[in-house]
Amino acid sequence: MQKLKELIRRHALMAGLIAVAIPLLAHLWLQYQSLSELESTLPIARRAYMRRYLSSVLDKVITNYEQKAEETLNVPATAFHHEYPNPAYMENAMNFEQISGHFSNHPFNGARLLFTAIITGEQVPNYAIVRFYNPASHSFHYKANKAEWSAAHAAAANWIAMTMTDSIPKTTQLTVDERDPKNRVIVKPIVDEKSRVVGVAGMFLNEEVFINDYLSQAIKESLPQGFPEEYQDVVVTVVDLKRDHKLVFANQPFQGQQYDVGWPIPFIFKDWFLGIRMRNMTEEQWSRRNFIVNLSVSALAALALIGGIVLALRAASRAMKLSQMKADFVSNVSHELRTPLASIRVFGEFLKLGRVKEPGKIREYGEYIETESRRLTQLINNILDFSKIESGQKTYHFEQTSVEHVVSDTLKTFEVILEQNGFTVNLERPSRPLPPVVIDPDAIAQAFINLLDNAVKYSGDSRQIEVKLAEQDDFATISVIDHGIGIASEEREKVFEKFYRVGNALVHDVKGSGLGLSIVKHIIEAHHGKVTVESELGRGSAFIIHLPVDASARVKPETRGSERLISHELKVSGETVN
Numbered sequence: 001m002q003k004l005k006e007l008i009r010r011h012a013l014m015a016g017l018i019a020v021a022i023p024l025l026a027h028l029w030l031q032y033q034s035l036s037e038l039e040s041t042l043p044i045a046r047r048a049y050m051r052r053y054l055s056s057v058l059d060k061v062i063t064n065y066e067q068k069a070e071e072t073l074n075v076p077a078t079a080f081h082h083e084y085p086n087p088a089y090m091e092n093a094m095n096f097e098q099i100s101g102h103f104s105n106h107p108f109n110g111a112r113l114l115f116t117a118i119i120t121g122e123q124v125p126n127y128a129i130v131r132f133y134n135p136a137s138h139s140f141h142y143k144a145n146k147a148e149w150s151a152a153h154a155a156a157a158n159w160i161a162m163t164m165t166d167s168i169p170k171t172t173q174l175t176v177d178e179r180d181p182k183n184r185v186i187v188k189p190i191v192d193e194k195s196r197v198v199g200v201a202g203m204f205l206n207e208e209v210f211i212n213d214y215l216s217q218a219i220k221e222s223l224p225q226g227f228p229e230e231y232q233d234v235v236v237t238v239v240d241l242k243r244d245h246k247l248v249f250a251n252q253p254f255q256g257q258q259y260d261v262g263w264p265i266p267f268i269f270k271d272w273f274l275g276i277r278m279r280n281m282t283e284e285q286w287s288r289r290n291f292i293v294n295l296s297v298s299a300l301a302a303l304a305l306i307g308g309i310v311l312a313l314r315a316a317s318r319a320m321k322l323s324q325m326k327a328d329f330v331s332n333v334s335h336e337l338r339t340p341l342a343s344i345r346v347f348g349e350f351l352k353l354g355r356v357k358e359p360g361k362i363r364e365y366g367e368y369i370e371t372e373s374r375r376l377t378q379l380i381n382n383i384l385d386f387s388k389i390e391s392g393q394k395t396y397h398f399e400q401t402s403v404e405h406v407v408s409d410t411l412k413t414f415e416v417i418l419e420q421n422g423f424t425v426n427l428e429r430p431s432r433p434l435p436p437v438v439i440d441p442d443a444i445a446q447a448f449i450n451l452l453d454n455a456v457k458y459s460g461d462s463r464q465i466e467v468k469l470a471e472q473d474d475f476a477t478i479s480v481i482d483h484g485i486g487i488a489s490e491e492r493e494k495v496f497e498k499f500y501r502v503g504n505a506l507v508h509d510v511k512g513s514g515l516g517l518s519i520v521k522h523i524i525e526a527h528h529g530k531v532t533v534e535s536e537l538g539r540g541s542a543f544i545i546h547l548p549v550d551a552s553a554r555v556k557p558e559t560r561g562s563e564r565l566i567s568h569e570l571k572v573s574g575e576t577v578n
């Protein structure tokens with residue numbers, strides 16, 4: 001029956017576990033599938049995202065740059081004396097004062113050199129004149145070198161040609177001439193109120209300013225938004241496509257390839273390529289890491305869930321076991337109460353009726369009655385103690401005393417029972433007296449009696465019990481040794497649990513409450529000591545109480561004098577049972 005119950009209990013646990021584990025595993029499997037799919041598509045999506053990020057950075061930089069250039073180059077048309085053929089003297093073809101005023105009112109640090117150009121002369125062919133303006137000195141006194149001269153002329157040529165024909169251009173947007181990478185030029189046709197080209201304004205780009213003040217700045221500002229968690233690992237580079245991918249710029253030091261994906265820069269620096277990559281890993285590695293992290297988190301969550309459920313099921317099964325043990329306890333205790341009471345009544349009646357005359361018999365009956373009452377007292381003491389322990393009301397009254405006295409006094413009161421059952425107890429004392437201990441003598445006597453009682457109950461055919469007193473390290477020890485049925489190793493810890501009784505046939509013949517050892521444990525732990533057991537199945541057991549000898553510091557104040565527990569005297573319904 002017990003086995004069947006155990007089987008059902010175990011199966012309930014397994015069924016509960018399976019009911020949770022199967023859907024969980026299925027969920028994990030599905031997650032694994034979708035995560036692996038994600039792993040293969042993620043690098044593509046990530047690259048697309050990185051490209052979009054770069055394109056938005058470029059958009060911002062170029063729009064900003066273009067707008068500044070436009071403002072600076074938007075010289076008023078009135079500064080150009082346009083007439084064709086233009087009879088004006090060369091130096092008067094443009095109003096340099098007005099142009100200077102405009103340039104200094106619209107400064108642009110991206111331009112290292114500015115210029116304006118116009119056609120002049122009295123007859124065909126006329127002269128195209130280009131005048132350079134130095135933004136650093138705010139003046140037209142600048143002697144351009146040959147490369148600058150030819151770059152400016154080449155860039156302005158188309159627009160200048162248009163001034164001769166009075167034609168209206170389709171667009172007046174900025175145009176770029178980067179034929180000479182060292183002298184990159186942006187030009188703007190200047191149109192009058194009739195939309196005719198009257199002159200040209202242009203600028204030479206400052207490469208460093210473009211990189212440091214525009215590109216690098218925009219990257220620095222936008223990276224934390226674009227890549228909130230890993231912006232420190234993002235490498236953005238600019239390489240020169242025309243010069244064999246020479247590195248022009250990198251936002252941070254890096255090793256290996258220059259970029260993973262990217263865009264050529266539109267509008268200006270068109271021969272440059274803006275690229276991006278992660279510093280420590282490729283997109284595939286990044287995606288793999290994501291996969292592993294996500295799957296591990298899911299697996300851990302599943303494990304935690306299973307663990308929680310196992311704990312809950314175990315707690316439930318323990319609660320079931322405890323309630324079963326409580327039920328057994330009630331039936332055991334009623335039996336234990338009824339048997340001695342029945343004997344006491346029968347022997348009492350015999351004596352009352354005066355049927356027994358023989359003095360020896362009378363003494364024997366009297367002894368029976370005494371023994372059985374002691375057993376009852378012991379049982380009731382245990383039950384009362386247990387209920388106090390459970391409700392946290394058990395108190396102790398510590399005093400300095402000798403363990404030997406407590407043990408020998410207790411043995412004396414136990415003598416009759418032992419003798420009746422044919423037991424011999426051998427008390428072994430240490431060669432030198434044990435140091436005094438600070439204990440509650442009644443409580444220790446109670447614990448000792450419980451151990452002795454067990455030694456008697458579980459001795460089987462053996463009739464020999466040893467009680468040993470000794471000093472071990474800083475502990476005084478009391479060992480109660482029997483040569484009885486012993487305890488299996490897997491049960492040795494459990495026997496100290498409340499209501500626990502070993503469930504084998506040998507023990508079943510012996511009645512008990514399952515409280516004795518749990519009370520012993522509680523009492524000894526309250527003394528800052530411990531109780532241990534050594535046992536061999538079929539050979540006997542040794543229960544050892546360890547009490548600290550150097551306990552003067554551990555004296556506890558008396559908390560509730562009225563609740564003093566007296567081991568052999570207690571009141572039940574106003575009557576004193578002794």
Ligand code: ADP
Binds near residue numbers: 541
């Ligand atoms: P009980 O009233 O059942 O004796 P205890 O708490 O004193 O309760 O003991 C718990 C269980 O430990 C007992 O039911 C018995 O199975 C086992 N046990 C205790 N002492 C001994 C011993 N000396 N030898 C063998 N088994 C013991």
